Amino acid sequence: MRERLRRFMAGRYGSDAFGHFLAWAALVLFVLGMLSRRGFYWLGLAVLAYSYYRMLSRDIARRRAENDWYWQKRNAVLRRAQQLRRRFALRRSYRYFRCPQCRQALRIPRGRGKVSIDCPKCGNHFVRKS
Numbered sequence: 001m002r003e004r005l006r007r008f009m010a011g012r013y014g015s016d017a018f019g020h021f022l023a024w025a026a027l028v029l030f031v032l033g034m035l036s037r038r039g040f041y042w043l044g045l046a047v048l049a050y051s052y053y054r055m056l057s058r059d060i061a062r063r064r065a066e067n068d069w070y071w072q073k074r075n076a077v078l079r080r081a082q083q084l085r086r087r088f089a090l091r092r093s094y095r096y097f098r099c100p101q102c103r104q105a106l107r108i109p110r111g112r113g114k115v116s117i118d119c120p121k122c123g124n125h126f127v128r129k130s
């Protein structure tokens, strides 16, 4: 049985981080489906089917590209969460703005009244209350 499984999986992609994420996502969707009866169950089934399709796939280059895409998205989400945690921890000491011209995020110490801000990225000047 083990040998048959090994032979069946030879040349196939198998599991990766994206696959683990999909399996967890399917589980969460199943639980949501049981709690809410709103079709999450079918979505979870589709996600699970996709994760099996990837595991059994022989197109390894494409599956690797999907996994790379997943890591990029995952890291972007984690970076954003870390940034929001830091902002929340420093919320009494700093105010956060975006440059109206280039959207660069800027941090200004609180409690200094109206301040003129020079964007370090594009050189735009604007006034905000700190």
Ligand SMILES: [Zn+2]
Binding pocket: 099, 100, 101, 102, 103, 104, 119, 120, 121, 122, 123, 124
């Ligand atoms: Zn700017």
